[in-house]
Every structure is written in structure tokens, then in C-alpha cells.
Amino acid sequence: MIASNSSSSGVPTEMDRPWVERYRPIDMDDIVGNEEAVMRLRVIAEEGNMPNLILSGPPGTGKTTSIMCLARSLLGKEVYKEAVLELNASDERTLDVVRNKIKQFAQKKVNLPPNRHKIVILDEADSMTSAAQQAMRRIMEIYSSTTRFALACNDSSKIIEPIQSRCALVRYKRLTDAELLTRLIVICELEHVQKTEDGLESILYTSDGDMRNAINSLQATYQGFGIVNATNVFKVCDQPHPVAIQTIIGSCIQGDLMSSQKELTKLMGEGYSSQDVISTLSKVVRSGAVQMPEYAQLQFIKEIGDCHLRISDGVDTPLQLTALLARLCKIIITSKK
Ligand SMILES: Nc1ncnc2c1ncn2[C@@H]1O[C@H](COP(=O)(O)OP(=O)(O)OP(=O)(O)O)[C@@H](O)[C@H]1O
Ligand SMILES: [Mg+2]
Known part of the structure; x- marks a missing residue:
């Protein structure tokens, strides 16, 4: 189902305004965080x-x-x-x-x-x-x-x-997930948005404390797919699914370069850029979503940071990511010796 808010006459109405504007707080009490x-x-x-x-x-x-x-x-x-x-x-x-x-x-x-x-x-x-x-x-x-x-x-x-x-x-600071969620739930109720819990969680994950981004993602996912769930949110936000990234990290923790490389090739084949992958890698490792010893997490963050810098500097090739995976595997393998 595709939700449509446009008026049939072609004249813009209140319903045509983007949700970020329609739900811009008028009163200070409605500002969260x-x-x-x-x-x-x-x-x-x-x-x-x-x-x-x-x-x-x-x-x-x-x-x-x-x-x-x-x-x-x-x-x-x-x-x-x-x-x-x-x-x-x-x-x-x-x-x-x-x-x-x-x-x-x-x-x-x-x-x-x-x-x-x-x-x-x-x-x-x-x-x-x-x-x-x-x-x-x-x-x-x-x-x-x-x-x-x-x-x-x-x-x-x-x-x-x-x-x-x-x-x-x-x-002003970035808003916390709980603060974003409070506002998103209000909007979902007013707009009768069909949503799942993991859908809202994915919006919080991709928006990084930015309420405008969160509301825009909510609207785009709902109007594009009719239901806000994790898969649809990641399609709309055009970011690699964190579960795929978690699999890559999981393989590195096993010291299994071939499997992590296979997952990476699959992701790159879906059209994500090195910048998309490295940003999500960094988020996933920092969030602690994958269980690993603390020393490994610290070294992973350092290696991912170095690679992020190179990619941002313009060395934007898949080879950089492969080298990163090799380095992450090496951290684990040498620590076991
Ligand atoms: N704290 C908040 N509480 C409720 N809604 C918010 C909040 N922050 C942002 N929004 C929503 O996001 C939209 C954009 O917010 P706003 O224009 O105030 O951001 P900003 O901090 O000025 O950002 P920028 O630095 O990009 O100008 C608002 O229309 C509103 O819908
Ligand atoms: Mg502003």
C-alpha cells in the first residue's frame, strides 16, 4: 500500500507539507531533549x-x-x-x-x-x-x-x-534514542503509521540523534512501503543493514578472512560505497553489538578509524576495505599466539 497525502485538486494543502514542517513544535513544551x-x-x-x-x-x-x-x-x-x-x-x-x-x-x-x-x-x-x-x-x-x-x-x-x-x-546536543522515540511515536499515532518495533529502532540507529533525519526517514519509509520495518528503513536510508556488517565483524573475530571477504563482496555488489560500509562498520563496533574482548574492540576501532580517514581522503577503493578486514583478522590471530 502506498500512502498518499496529496490533494486531488493539485493545490498544496496542509497534508502536502513534509512531516518535519507539519510537526515542527509551535510551543516550547513540544521540544524534546x-x-x-x-x-x-x-x-x-x-x-x-x-x-x-x-x-x-x-x-x-x-x-x-x-x-x-x-x-x-x-x-x-x-x-x-x-x-x-x-x-x-x-x-x-x-x-x-x-x-x-x-x-x-x-x-x-x-x-x-x-x-x-x-x-x-x-x-x-x-x-x-x-x-x-x-x-x-x-x-x-x-x-x-x-x-x-x-x-x-x-x-x-x-x-x-x-x-x-x-x-x-x-x-544543543544530539538527541538520545529515547528522546527521538518519544516524538516519533507521537507522529506515528497522528499519521496512523503501521510500524514494527525493529522498524523504529532502525530509524533511531540511522538517524544518529538528528530528529529531522528521523522524521524524514519515517515519512519516506511509510509513504514508500506502507509499513515501517527494519528492512524497509534500511532500503530507504540506503545504508548497509547492520546485521550484514555484524556478520562481517563476527567472521573477523573468528579470524576467518575468506568468509568476511565474501560478505563484503556481497554488500558491495548491492551497490554500497566504501564510505557507507566503513561508517556502518564503525557504528557497529562502537555500539558493542558484537561480543568481543575489550582489547580487540579498541584495536578494531583504531584500524577502522585509520581506514575511514584514508577513504575520506579519497582512496575510496574496495581494496582498502579488504586490507582492513585482513588487519582485523590479524589482530585476533596474533593475540591467540
Ligand atoms: N528537539 C526537537 N523536538 C521536536 N522536534 C524537533 C526537535 N528537533 C528537531 N525537530 C524536528 O526537526 C525539524 C528540524 O528542526 P530544526 O530546524 O529546529 O533543526 P536545527 O537544529 O535548526 O537544524 P540545523 O542545524 O540543520 O538548522 C523540525 O521541524 C522538527 O520537526
Ligand atoms: Mg536550523
Whole structure:
């Protein structure tokens, strides 16, 4: 069964919006995880007088969402439209934009509730040019009585020091499996998704603490196959099935190079790249899904890491993986002597 949400008239409706947007939390209470960060924002929302903020952390963890929720609860839905300027990486954020658009907005007169400020949301701020960031320093200071800035970024070190020193830094972490699961279950219920336990586990496994990725995988699997189970999730996410990788590692632990090589050839024959295989190898060994002595696990992680580096550097041939398997077998064989 293929689920379809499209309207028959061809006019986009609420049903056509991707689930990540449809289920973007409106209220701070719906944001899962990162309790400490969200709590800080909640205090700001209650007290008003928002400081300039930098929200920094991995993708899909709720930074943009949190800023929007904060602005909404500080200003209310009506004032939001007038008193918030949103700029993201798809807008040009060159020096001119900072000089004109942001400055004009900062100078604009808006009726605000007491102890509230206009808010400039600069999403993906780490992709702003350094000249544009420099120009913001003064604007931040000159208009600080009326306008505050909220910057979201993946890497706070790409924000120039003077801006960092003008902002309070709020750090976001990857979400835990339990946190991802809470939200996925809510969405599954609202969308009547047919799912299996191992299907949801596979989504958690492939999404690596990224809620956007998890929700997208859920939607793609459900709409592509009608049921969310492990096999379908791995097809959609286009990652090697961890069970296949566990078999490869299992053979290495037996010191059986031929069997592990046979499994690897089978995987490569299915079209996976060396990068796909090495990433899953690394995840499987680190997760401890395959029983092995601690010394072996440590050495496996080291060898896999070295090989990952070579592959990322561009030496992207199957031979690298075969050499890796040989090295892993050797670790076991020499330890037995
Ligand atoms: N903590 C969360 N709680 C609930 N939903 C979340 C959370 N984090 C992300 N999401 C979901 O993922 C989508 C993307 O989140 P958001 O845009 O806030 O991520 P981000 O941290 O800004 O990522 P990026 O660094 O890539 O910009 C949201 O629309 C929402 O559906
Ligand atoms: Mg964002």
C-alpha cells in the first residue's frame, strides 16, 4: 500500500507539507531533549529582556525551532509578524544585506509589549561572511535598546569572537534514542503509521540523534512501503543493514578472512560505497553489538578509524576495505599466539 497525502485538486494543502514542517513544535513544551538549553530559553520567555543569543549544535536538534518558539512566546503571534526578521542561508547575507536590511529593520518603529524587543533571527549564521559578521558588531550595540539577535549555527567557532562575546551561548546536543522515540511515536499515532518495533529502532540507529533525519526517514519509509520495518528503513536510508556488517565483524573475530571477504563482496555488489560500509562498520563496533574482548574492540576501532580517514581522503577503493578486514583478522590471530 502506498500512502498518499496529496490533494486531488493539485493545490498544496496542509497534508502536502513534509512531516518535519507539519510537526515542527509551535510551543516550547513540544521540544524534546536538551532540557537545560530549553529551560534557559523558558526563563528568558518568562522574564522578557532577551539577551543576544547563539544557539549552537548538531543539525536537526531543534535550534531554529527553539528560537521561533521563544520569539513567539515573547512577542505573541500578532506582533511576531512585524517584530521578527528571519534571515537564513538561502537569503543573501552579505555586507550589503546587513547594512541595509538588518539596519532598516533595527530602525523600524514597532509597538512592543513592555520589556520586549524586536528580534533578528539569523539562521545558519556560521555561513555568513566574516565581513557581514563584522558589520553586525556595531549594529548589535547601537540598536541594543530596541533589537536583539538570535543566531543559530552548527559550529560556534565560525562566529567571530566579538559577536560571541556579545551573546549568551546555548549549546544543543544530539538527541538520545529515547528522546527521538518519544516524538516519533507521537507522529506515528497522528499519521496512523503501521510500524514494527525493529522498524523504529532502525530509524533511531540511522538517524544518529538528528530528529529531522528521523522524521524524514519515517515519512519516506511509510509513504514508500506502507509499513515501517527494519528492512524497509534500511532500503530507504540506503545504508548497509547492520546485521550484514555484524556478520562481517563476527567472521573477523573468528579470524576467518575468506568468509568476511565474501560478505563484503556481497554488500558491495548491492551497490554500497566504501564510505557507507566503513561508517556502518564503525557504528557497529562502537555500539558493542558484537561480543568481543575489550582489547580487540579498541584495536578494531583504531584500524577502522585509520581506514575511514584514508577513504575520506579519497582512496575510496574496495581494496582498502579488504586490507582492513585482513588487519582485523590479524589482530585476533596474533593475540591467540
Ligand atoms: N528537539 C526537537 N523536538 C521536536 N522536534 C524537533 C526537535 N528537533 C528537531 N525537530 C524536528 O526537526 C525539524 C528540524 O528542526 P530544526 O530546524 O529546529 O533543526 P536545527 O537544529 O535548526 O537544524 P540545523 O542545524 O540543520 O538548522 C523540525 O521541524 C522538527 O520537526
Ligand atoms: Mg536550523
